[in-house]
Amino acid sequence: MQVPTKNYYKTSPSTMVKELNYETALTIIESWEVLRRKKNYAEKMGRGLFIKFFKQQPDASSVFGFDNNDENIQKTPKFIDFANHFVEVIDQAVQMLGPDLELLTDFFVDLGDKHSKEYGIKPKFYPILGRVLMEQLEEMLGHNVFTVHTKVCWLQVYEDFARDMTSTSIIGPEASFFEHHCQRVIVSK
Numbered sequence: 001m002q003v004p005t006k007n008y009y010k011t012s013p014s015t016m017v018k019e020l021n022y023e024t025a026l027t028i029i030e031s032w033e034v035l036r037r038k039k040n041y042a043e044k045m046g047r048g049l050f051i052k053f054f055k056q057q058p059d060a061s062s063v064f065g066f067d068n069n070d071e072n073i074q075k076t077p078k079f080i081d082f083a084n085h086f087v088e089v090i091d092q093a094v095q096m097l098g099p100d101l102e103l104l105t106d107f108f109v110d111l112g113d114k115h116s117k118e119y120g121i122k123p124k125f126y127p128i129l130g131r132v133l134m135e136q137l138e139e140m141l142g143h144n145v146f147t148v149h150t151k152v153c154w155l156q157v158y159e160d161f162a163r164d165m166t167s168t169s170i171i172g173p174e175a176s177f178f179e180h181h182c183q184r185v186i187v188s189k
């Protein structure tokens with residue numbers, strides 16, 4: 001990934017990631033580090049994530065070049081490579097977390113544009129990926145590490161990124177997943 005340059009730094013005062021603070025970023029970085037220390041973490045994380053994702057959004061498999069009707073796609077080397085590679089993408093996103101994040105709105109808007117035009121990612125995929133990401137993190141980290149607080153931090157950051165990345169598209173009713181999910185997590189705290 002191209003490291004964001006100062007050209008990407010936003011000039012408008014209205015940013016979607018304004019709420020991100022150092023503690024939130026640190027919570028995500030630390031929990032991701034716990035995951036990274038697990039054996040075969042990338043394969044386990046990526047496979048689990050996309051098995052869940054394609055189950056919830058079967059038509060997405062063809063966007064990624066997989067045969068919708070092949071029940072065994074998850075065992076193919078292509079799927080495993082794809083899943084591993086996607087975990088590197090999460091790694092890159094986690095590395096971007098830092099005190100200057102709120103300045104990167106324009107970068108995320110451009111990244112969203114690239115997702116839409118080059119990768120064929122539809123806006124409706126964002127809330128679904130967000131949901132399965134939380135499920136997979138929970139499954140792999142357990143409640144001792146992936147506490148309610150940690151989950152709220154991940155949700156907040158994912159939501160902020162996704163909002164910026166889809167700000168030029170219409171997301172549709174699925175987007176309310178974030179509000180409902182965040183509220184549920186916070187209320188049950």
Ligand code: HEM
Pocket residue numbers: 001002085089092093111114115119121125126129158161162165
């Ligand atoms: C908040 C949400 C997301 C963030 C922060 C994010 C971040 C990234 C980053 C940093 C990259 C690599 C850098 C680049 O292309 O310049 C990337 C690539 C990619 N992303 Fe996302 N992404 C998000 C959502 C999604 C969603 C919802 C999907 C589809 C389910 C998706 C699918 C992909 C694909 C297919 C690639 C290309 C991987 C490759 O290099 O082959 N992303 N993403």
